[in-house]
Amino acid sequence: MANEYDDVLRREIVTTRVFDAPRAMVFEAWTDPEQLKVWWGPRGFSNTFHEFEMKPGGTWRFTMHGPNGTNYENECRIVEITPPERIVIEHVSPPKFRLTAIFDELGTKTKLTFRQLFESPEVYGQIKRLAGQGNEDNLDRLANFLAELKTKKC
Template sequence: MDMNELAELYAREIVTTRVFDAPRALVWRSWSDPEQLKRWWGPKGFTNTFHVFEFRPGGAWRFVMHGPNGTDYPNECLFVEIAEPERIVLDHLSAPRFRLTAKFDEVGEQTKLTFRQLFETKETYESIKRLATLGNEQNLDKLAEHLAGQR
């Protein structure tokens, strides 16, 4: 990959990193267990209804995020790669389209999560980056609260 291709890639990607005061196995379960995931997934004030959650490569994840204003946001994803307990890769097939890579690294007794969203186009990235960056931080805030209740 040359420098121009790298620059294009970075011009379409949001990267959010957080260190959680929880072991990697606990953080992994919070992502891989749909009963836990639906409790914390999404920005502040959002709730979820999961319709399909096939946690395996090629498996579907279809759900509705319910916004605090009553608006429903249907989501459809496809799991691309699952490497327990290190990485989950999925394609978000509904708009806005992106590839999500969640990487789980052990840091002593804690877990560093790197949350990467690579958007299909630079235009999509530009139109959503402010909202998605804030939403990602709120999402990880909710995960931190969830994990605190699991210990």
């Protein structure tokens, strides 16, 4: 008989990255829509934000524009925001998942743990191959954005 832990393992993608930037800077890149729309999404994607309320109960609606011209409509609800430590977002449009971003301070660096818990093992199975690489692309874009931001501030 499977326990709750086993169930989560069959529905969750976890990506971890250490950024050469202070936690406050990384957290702000997630909570400031002008910064977020620059780096959010896999390589080659761009974004149009329609609504962005970074507060519990707030809505984040946006269109991701794929490199092949396909538009992907997204709607999210902000569940929790604990500056500068944690953000929890429900992706309410398909595919449905809960995104938890945890920001750990490592001196002048930041460790980000990016967890996506999908609504079912079936949805996870359909998405995992694309989402795994997409998450890596997303965090690569964030790393590049933060490096550019640090260069501008120096």
